[in-house]
Amino acid sequence: MVERELQNIGADASLLLVDDDEPFLKRLARAMEKRGFETHTAGSVAEGKAIALTRAPAYAVVDLRLEDGNGLDVVEVLREKRPDARIVVLTGYGAIATAVAAVKIGATDYLSKPADANDITAALLADGDDMPPPPENPMSxxxxxxxxxxxxxxxxxxxxxxxxxxxxxxxxxxxxxxxxxxxx
The missing domain is CATH 1.10.10.60 (Homeodomain-like)
Known part of the structure; x- marks a missing residue:
């Protein structure tokens, strides 16, 4: 599976991960590196924006609610700097209104926590308008x-x-x- 993912990533494998849950952020970064991404992590909106402005990545996974603000602010900055970036918004507060707002601002997909690295990778690498496959073990x-x-x-x-x-x-x-x- 990892070889197939490496082929789908493309030449620029840079990935920005923005989440204020440090243990989750570290685990996700390790898992995504194993899948061939070059990860950069941020624990706040301010850090995420700074990374997006200095070296806009090809991929991003951004938590919606962060301690210092809304992750959609990072999505906006990233979309301005790199219109072709594939962005997945993660949240533990799944609601239709926030999903619509995330997609309107430029997110490629929207996943509810807990999402694992396989779900996130599938969403990041989904071709065009294809929807990623549903999770294998969704929550009841x-x-x-x-x-x-x-x-x-x-x-x-x-x-x-x-x-x-x-x-x-x-x-x-x-x-x-x-x-x-x-x-x-």
């Missing part, structure tokens, strides 16, 4: 729901009442969900 609907609840819970500083209000669910129902293990 129960797991997606659980992930969303956990994310909102963390954003509400682990306040059960506030989380229940924002999710429009009864507080005791939320407490029962939080007490269980994550579904597979």
């Amino acid at each position: 609907a129960d797991r997606v729901r659980w992930e969303h609840i956990q994310r909102v819970y963390e954003l509400c500083d682990r306040n059960v009442s506030e989380t229940a209000r924002r999710l429009n669910m009864h507080r005791r129902t939320l407490q029962r969900i939080l007490a269980k293990r994550s579904p597979k």
